Amino acid sequence: MSFERSEISFQQCLSSAMACFRFADRIAYRPSLWIGFVLVVLRFTAAQGAELEAQRDGVIESASYVTPAFSEDQNTNPAWQAQIERLGSLYLRLRINAEGVESPGSVLRIRDRSGRLIREYTVSELLSRGPFWSAVVPGDYALVSLHTSGSLAGFHLAIGQVAYQAHGGAPLSTVGVDEKEPVANYADDPVIARIERPVARLLLVEGGIPRTCTGFLIDTGELMTNNHCVNSQATCESALAVFGYQHDRGGLLHFGEQFECTKFQESKSSIELDYAVLQLRGNPAKVWGTLSLSGTDPAPGSDIVIVQHPAGEPKKISKKGCLISALPVDGRASQTDFSHSCDTVGGSSGSPIFNASGDIIGLHHYGFGEDGDWNENRAIRMKRITEDLSQN
Template sequence: MRGLTLGMVLALATLQSRAQVLESHIDGRIDLLEIVVDAERLSSDGPVWWRGAVTRFGTGFLRLHMVIRSGATVPPFIVSVEGDRGGLFSYARDDFGPDGLWTAAMPAGTLVVSLIGAERPEGLELRIDSVMVEGNSGALFSTWGGVDETRPVNDPAVPPEVRALGGPVARLSFIRGGKPRSCTGFLIADDILLTNEHCVSDLESCGSMTAIFGFERDAAGRLGFGTQARCAGMVRSDFALDAALVKLDRPMSSSFGLVAMSQEDVIDGAPLVVVQHPGGAPKQVSFLNCHVLSALVDGRAASSDLAHSCDTASGSSGAPVFNGEGRVVALHHYGFAEGQVDKWTENRAVRGARLEAWLRANVPP
């Protein structure tokens, strides 16, 4: 592919219908726990004053919900959570809000929780009241022609020009409506992520969200778990555009880059690329048989969307749609369900040209 532009690469891909479905992904459950760590359960010797474990197998990820109660005189402490299949995260007192926190996502297995401090944390109560058991087994129901042509981002068959677009794209894990969900999002500023309003836009979804960057398999098929950032607050959301701007708890662009946004509309037939986490799976791309079907269609608002033929699935909501120059021209949000022909019969994404003014007004320069 050396010497070819991204547009030329996409043009070489072979160009080869259903009710609309908002493509957030629901998979898993939340189990209640009754783990209480107080003075009676603390060890007499530190620096590890308590240690316990939560185990769940046969699923994708585990996350714990933890709450602390402590007085101002409690000595400094951290709560560490380590997975036996990968992941180690530590939380200090200031990381816990009034309602506690959801830990980062770690592969299913055993999570070991440790309460650590230089001094015995008298007056501290730690509660672990829930475990999120989240899968990654979404059905690829929004496939054009019924054949799934998505590819893992580092598959040797994926052109380097396409692969290079995936850095700023993250898998989002969160709770909405009391259920574990996953979507896709991408960096448009150092610490600001763009996704769909129907994914992350309220206190519940933001408070429980973690964004996993670099969650992908390498060319040999080995899974990299990436780096995680939490939602630090909502910048703005818009129902009609189905768009939401999420502020992360730290900058991520130095490690993963930023997308480049386009201010221009695309034309019918133009080649596209969608970088996504369908079904919560490791990062994948759709570029085969992936093009604009109609440059101007209705979404949540009149004439807000474009229609495209790129294969997606639940969990692809919030994915960036790139043009042949590698710029984001749309924000994917709708798929379709087989056998329901009373509605539209293609995937839809919010037009970048429609988003541009909204982004300019809400993203700090």
């Protein structure tokens, strides 16, 4: 019996208990085939994405910033403020919890080191949300201040945790020389200039850890990413999509515009196909546009393009040496994927893969490392995703 034959039998074993018993009986007295069986188990486990998770992007520390007991005649502005700093970080997020009596006309403002207003929350909004993660403050400093035009008596606010970026993505999934480039290098290319705009950096907190992925707009307020990045309403409520986080031609970094995730759309999600659709607050498509999903598979060897936020960095593009290697190949399920030679890194999960016309033909979801079981990156075939969406 050849190893290839035993591998086929193992795949049958996974889908049928009786076939599994027959398979075990056939190889019981053949040590070399047991070795092959174990290797196949390991490869299949990896292909099922058992270890897939959104790229770790930082740490969370406990904090204790608490408002005082306000009196009825409180008339100073700001009524309270706190300076929060984590030197060397590229961004901060604050875990905010408000309780007590509503104060009409009162607002909480969050500013960065330059004094730029990042987000303003009314007291009414704070009380309605419960504990939540704030907007992203670029840089390593945040000034939080509470302003009122009336009384704050009976209102309390606490910042109990601070999340900040402490490291980037793992140096994996690069094929030979790293040829990722800033998207500004292709500002004169009309197709790339159009397709890069709806791609966003996705920041979230999952398992008590700040994480980063990539996502892109497919409708007015709908963003697609990987299921292993966001797969629950709780994770969605911690997530922010940041559009336009990139360098311009002159090298100036633009922080972009951020939108909160409001709903994890379970009916538009699949573990096997590793995709999820999120509803964002507001209408980001009005400024940033949307992308088209292709229901047609490309040919192996086709030139492709990936727009991504590797390791949560400013937007980049993989175009040089970027080809489809093989199609179809197995991913989390049989023949769901294609392999490709485009450079990616941790944090590129959820990136769209385009054909020459600018249609999305794949959704990047994992790559390879030094100890990996293959030497290609993998993407879900968009044809499979569009078929799944149409059924739902």
